[in-house]
Amino acid sequence: MNLRTVVLTVASLALGALHSNLSADATRSVWDGVYTQEQAKQGQPLYNESCSSCHGDNLIGQDVAPALGGGEFLSNWDGLTLGDLFQRIRTTMPASRPGSLSGEKNAAILAYILSVNQFPAGKTALAQQKEVLDEIKISASKPDKK
Amino acid sequence: MRRKTSNVLPLTILCVALGTTWIAINASGQGAGYVPSTQKGDWPYYTADLKGSKYVPLDQINASNFSKLEVAWRFKTDNLGPRPEYKLEGTPVAVNGTLYTTGGTRRSIVSLDGKTGEVNWTFSFREGNRAAVAPRQLSGRGVSYWTDGHGDDRVVFVTTGYRLVELNAHTGAIITSFGQNGMVDLKVGMVKGAGEQIDLETGEAGLHSTPLVVKDEILVGSSMKEGMTPVTHNNTKGMVRAYDVHTGKQLWAFNTIPRPGEFGNDTWENGSWAINGNTGVWTQMTVDEDLGLAYLPVEDPTSDFYGGHRPGNNLYGDSLVCVDLKTGQRKWFFQVVHHPIWDFDLSSAPILADITVDGRAIKAVALPSKQAWLYVFDRVTGKPVWPIEERPVQQSDVPGEKTSPTQPFPTKPPAYARNYLKVPDDLIDFTPEMRAQAKDLLSRYRVTDRPFNPALVGDEKGLLGAINVGNAGGGTNWPGAGYDPETHIVYAQAANSSAAGMSVRKPPPGFSDLNYFSGRNDQPFREALGPGFGTAADSPLAKTVGRPQEPPPAPAGGRGAAAGGGGGFGLNVDGLPIMKPPYGVISAIDLDKGDLKWQVPYGETPDNVRRILTEKGIKFGNLGQNGSVGLLVTKTLVILGDNQVTNPGTHPRGAMLRAYDKQSGKEVGAVWMPAPQSGSPMSYLAGGKQYIVVAVSGGAYSGEYLAFSLPENE
Numbered sequence: 001m002n003l004r005t006v007v008l009t010v011a012s013l014a015l016g017a018l019h020s021n022l023s024a025d026a027t028r029s030v031w032d033g034v035y036t037q038e039q040a041k042q043g044q045p046l047y048n049e050s051c052s053s054c055h056g057d058n059l060i061g062q063d064v065a066p067a068l069g070g071g072e073f074l075s076n077w078d079g080l081t082l083g084d085l086f087q088r089i090r091t092t093m094p095a096s097r098p099g100s101l102s103g104e105k106n107a108a109i110l111a112y113i114l115s116v117n118q119f120p121a122g123k124t125a126l127a128q129q130k131e132v133l134d135e136i137k138i139s140a141s142k143p144d145k146k
Numbered sequence: 147m148r149r150k151t152s153n154v155l156p157l158t159i160l161c162v163a164l165g166t167t168w169i170a171i172n173a174s175g176q177g178a179g180y181v182p183s184t185q186k187g188d189w190p191y192y193t194a195d196l197k198g199s200k201y202v203p204l205d206q207i208n209a210s211n212f213s214k215l216e217v218a219w220r221f222k223t224d225n226l227g228p229r230p231e232y233k234l235e236g237t238p239v240a241v242n243g244t245l246y247t248t249g250g251t252r253r254s255i256v257s258l259d260g261k262t263g264e265v266n267w268t269f270s271f272r273e274g275n276r277a278a279v280a281p282r283q284l285s286g287r288g289v290s291y292w293t294d295g296h297g298d299d300r301v302v303f304v305t306t307g308y309r310l311v312e313l314n315a316h317t318g319a320i321i322t323s324f325g326q327n328g329m330v331d332l333k334v335g336m337v338k339g340a341g342e343q344i345d346l347e348t349g350e351a352g353l354h355s356t357p358l359v360v361k362d363e364i365l366v367g368s369s370m371k372e373g374m375t376p377v378t379h380n381n382t383k384g385m386v387r388a389y390d391v392h393t394g395k396q397l398w399a400f401n402t403i404p405r406p407g408e409f410g411n412d413t414w415e416n417g418s419w420a421i422n423g424n425t426g427v428w429t430q431m432t433v434d435e436d437l438g439l440a441y442l443p444v445e446d447p448t449s450d451f452y453g454g455h456r457p458g459n460n461l462y463g464d465s466l467v468c469v470d471l472k473t474g475q476r477k478w479f480f481q482v483v484h485h486p487i488w489d490f491d492l493s494s495a496p497i498l499a500d501i502t503v504d505g506r507a508i509k510a511v512a513l514p515s516k517q518a519w520l521y522v523f524d525r526v527t528g529k530p531v532w533p534i535e536e537r538p539v540q541q542s543d544v545p546g547e548k549t550s551p552t553q554p555f556p557t558k559p560p561a562y563a564r565n566y567l568k569v570p571d572d573l574i575d576f577t578p579e580m581r582a583q584a585k586d587l588l589s590r591y592r593v594t595d596r597p598f599n600p601a602l603v604g605d606e607k608g609l610l611g612a613i614n615v616g617n618a619g620g621g622t623n624w625p626g627a628g629y630d631p632e633t634h635i636v637y638a639q640a641a642n643s644s645a646a647g648m649s650v651r652k653p654p655p656g657f658s659d660l661n662y663f664s665g666r667n668d669q670p671f672r673e674a675l676g677p678g679f680g681t682a683a684d685s686p687l688a689k690t691v692g693r694p695q696e697p698p699p700a701p702a703g704g705r706g707a708a709a710g711g712g713g714g715f716g717l718n719v720d721g722l723p724i725m726k727p728p729y730g731v732i733s734a735i736d737l738d739k740g741d742l743k744w745q746v747p748y749g750e751t752p753d754n755v756r757r758i759l760t761e762k763g764i765k766f767g768n769l770g771q772n773g774s775v776g777l778l779v780t781k782t783l784v785i786l787g788d789n790q791v792t793n794p795g796t797h798p799r800g801a802m803l804r805a806y807d808k809q810s811g812k813e814v815g816a817v818w819m820p821a822p823q824s825g826s827p828m829s830y831l832a833g834g835k836q837y838i839v840v841a842v843s844g845g846a847y848s849g850e851y852l853a854f855s856l857p858e859n860e
Contacts, residue, residue: 071754
């Protein structure tokens with residue numbers, strides 16, 4: 001291999017590494033299709049059974065518990081991650097028996113909440129691990145396309 | 147540190163003999179014989195003093211340095227219970243530089259060094275199922291303090307399971323000489339029906355507020371579950387009781403639902419006194435020590451929105467009652483809502499104010515309310531200081547309901563926030579199109595030109611509900627208002643945009659013995675549980691919430707799309723509240739004149755409103771935030787924090803603790819907090835330095851007591 005090839009190879013390897021680092025750091029948001037339709041469909045009856053008695057029909061909220069959708073809800077969580085929201089739900093909800101739902105059920109309920117808030121569905125289901133969900137940012141407004 | 151008691155007695159005798167006051171030599175550093183007072187920079191009661199003022203005459207922290215405040219220390223309540231708490235509502239008491247308060251899902255008690263936040267001691271009590279099923283859970287509003295003035299210092303509080311407990315303030319040890327091994331079972335004596343004792347474990351009774359300690363008496367109220375969808379109208383009967391602080395013996399009991407032969411029993415027609423309950427006092431009481439009078443703010447009877455099982459005015463529901471401190475005998479009362487069906491519980495401490503009106507000195511009591519009216523009375527005689535007029539109001543058409551033809555309307559002072567929806571004046575008006583949309587939306591509701599619009603039987607095919615403002619949340623809710631005894635001004639923050647359509651429905655067969663309660667016929671039935679209900683430490687995991695529910699319909703679409711991810715939620719226009727701003731206000735009410743002195747928006751514009759208006763290119767100023775929060779009054783400032791997190795670009799994402807000039811209402815300083823204010827702020831001196839402590843929590847941020855003080859060089 002001549003020097004030029006070596007330099008180019010090293011350069012492209014370095015750029016490749018840089019590119020993949022950027023991808024790993026690039027924060028996905030709730031606008032990127034982070035749950036599946038199927039998952040949201042599973043979440044709906046779970047929401048109705050475990051959440052609606054306080055948070056109301058269609059996530060509208062009552063005076064005893066806030067809405068889980070709409071502008072005020074999204075503003076409260078804007079800038080935080082799905083991991084933050086998932087952790088809050090997982091450890092403290094439903095209020096009458098906190099921590100009683102499995103990770104899978106919590107993820108399905110979260111997917112349903114995202115669907116009612118009209119965030120797009122996609123090909124990947126929501127993970128059940130906080131650390132993975134920490135990579136998905138909650139953004140009340142749609143980020144500008146790059 | 148344990149205080150050696152053996153040194154004390156000989157020293158006492160010596161000093162008495164010498165005619166001197168003595169200070170015990172004390173390993174803990176806390177001087178025995180200390181009587182706390184706000185004059186010394188203490189905060190000995192939930193409301194600072196027995197009069198409900200929330201006033202402490204400190205001004206080390208003032209307009210010139212408020213914005214320079216720094217976090218002195220912070221105390222997380224996460225591990226005071228098996229899981230973190232996200233609704234921390236306590237206000238600590240401060241005595242001689244030591245704080246005492248509740249915290250955590252176990253409602254544990256902590257004593258903290260006021261300078262550093264270091265834990266002196268903690269106390270927790272595993273109450274088991276009794277706490278798990280209690281109607282009022284999480285850590286509540288705080289503790290009370292008692293001293294004999296000679297070093298016998300105690301912390302007094304009510305547990306989740308509704309027991310009255312006393313602890314040694316220095317060590318946290320139970321005072322075993324009080325009650326039964328330090329505890330009085332407050333469920334003993336609580337009854338339902340015609341006098342049936344409630345079950346000690348599962349009977350519905352509890353409390354969030356702090357007990358009132360005055361002289362050698364403890365006054366305790368009572369609270370039940372939220373009253374939107376009760377399973378029976380024959381619920382536990384509320385009452386107020388007084389106990390001896392030494393022995394725990396009950397001194398008197400006041401029946402808030404009069405029994406046969408008692409005055410007011412006939413305001414429960416058809417013997418309905420025997421089949422209804424609630425009507426407790428769940429908020430803070432106040433006391434005039436000199437007059438020996440206590441002021442009791444009473445809540446709704448059972449079923450907040452339907453009273454068909456209790457025809458009549460239902461005394462003393464929604465009444466301010468003045469009783470003799472020693473005997474509990476009623477001296478006077480004023481019912482603020484007749485036949486209560488609006489959830490207008492009297493929600494906060496009645497403020498005792500010595501005022502001068504038209505040259506006449508009056509010992510007054512000023513009662514803030516969810517209706518954002520301040521009801522002002524001569525606290526000796528009960529006579530309104532300014533006329534309160536009975537005026538005709540909308541009548542109910544719900545089968546079986548018989549509303550009062552009139553309700554009381556104070557003529558002065560004016561309402562300090564909106565208590566009804568004035569059409570079109572109060573409707574959103576950023577653009578004419580939005581206002582037109584609002585009017586269109588309202589065509590599905592009954593709207594009245596005054597408060598007290600009774601619920602109707604809501605239906606998709608007819609009217610959806612009756613428009614009311616402020617019922618559950620206020621106006622002023624449990625955080626209450628404050629008062630400056632030097633200037634005779636009441637400071638009250640209030641929600642100003644809580645418009646909702648009230649509707650009732652028949653319960654699903656077998657669910658309740660009520661003919662109607664909160665809900666709408668076309669919506670699937672949901673049992674409405676109280677905030678924090680079931681969140682106590684030992685909530686049984688296997689228990690299913692509520693009862694069998696009806697299957698849900700497909701989600702209703704097209705309620706009005708909100709900008710940015712959302713869909714339509716609640717009574718809104720394009721995602722904006724249907725009522726125009728300010729969404730929340732802070733008001734200063736001059737009690738000598740009966741006028742509003744100033745009124746400014748509370749907090750700052752919520753993020754979603756900011757975003758929507760900015761996207762539409764609409765200019766706006768500070769639109770304020772909705773919600774009810776508590777405040778603190780000092781020599782020069784009124785201090786309170788935002789109850790929402792915002793990210794406006796002018797401060798990091800979070801909530802601000804703000805200071806306002808008392809005279810003008812001008813915001814003179816603000817400091818950043820990581821989470822919203824969830825408990826009312828207080829202030830005290832420790833080591834000669836002034837601190838402000840406020841409970842913050844919400845969203846992803848678990849409960850924390852946050853303490854601020856000035857940096858060293860200020």
